[in-house]
Amino acid sequence: MIINLELTALSKALLVATAMLVSANTAAEQMNATPVTQYSGSDLYMLNCSNCHGTYGEGDGAVTPDLSVVLLDLRYLSARSEGRFPEIFVREIVDGRTTRAAHGPQGMPIWGAEFARSEGLDDAAAERVNAKIDALVIYLESIQITD
Numbered sequence: 001m002i003i004n005l006e007l008t009a010l011s012k013a014l015l016v017a018t019a020m021l022v023s024a025n026t027a028a029e030q031m032n033a034t035p036v037t038q039y040s041g042s043d044l045y046m047l048n049c050s051n052c053h054g055t056y057g058e059g060d061g062a063v064t065p066d067l068s069v070v071l072l073d074l075r076y077l078s079a080r081s082e083g084r085f086p087e088i089f090v091r092e093i094v095d096g097r098t099t100r101a102a103h104g105p106q107g108m109p110i111w112g113a114e115f116a117r118s119e120g121l122d123d124a125a126a127e128r129v130n131a132k133i134d135a136l137v138i139y140l141e142s143i144q145i146t147d
């Protein structure tokens with residue numbers, strides 16, 4: 001009887017330990033899959049862009065009425081660019097650090113600088129900033145309507 005109880009306790013402990021190992025592995029696998037940023041492009045978009053550009057990129061986010069410029073629909077970037085996704089333009093406008101120093105006053109934040117402010121300035125942080133910009137560009141490409 002006592003032995004049985006001990007065995008039960010032991011197997012419970014083993015079960016818990018196994019469960020912990022499995023979840024540790026899953027977490028490690030997830031970290032490997034997303035080594036530099038935990039957010040997907042759509043998460044980043046919802047967090048940083050949708051308040052101006054709208055949930056779907058259509059340009060009617062909550063703060064749009066305060067802006068002095070009309071927001072173009074982000075789902076038609078390719079359509080406005082002869083059917084090809086204008087990746088370099090999008091990357092530069094989203095990052096903004098090299099090409100859009102004067103862009104701020106028009107209302108679109110310079111995201112390269114914003115992300116650097118939250119991530120930090122060392123090499124690993126620079127990698128995370130670039131990964132966020134990459135994820136956003138890939139996300140914007142994925143929402144293009146081309147027909």
Ligand code: HEC
Pocket residue numbers: 044045048049050051052053063067069070071072074077090093094103106107108109111136
């Ligand atoms: C505070 C409001 C605001 C936020 C937040 C914002 N934008 Fe913008 N965005 C603008 C404005 C205003 C313009 C158009 C004028 C300009 O270029 O500054 C614009 C222009 C753009 C354009 C160029 C569209 C075109 O066809 O010319 C892209 C691409 C873009 N934004 C992507 C993003 C992404 C990605 C994010 C989030 C990381 C974001 N924006 C967040 C206000 C915003």
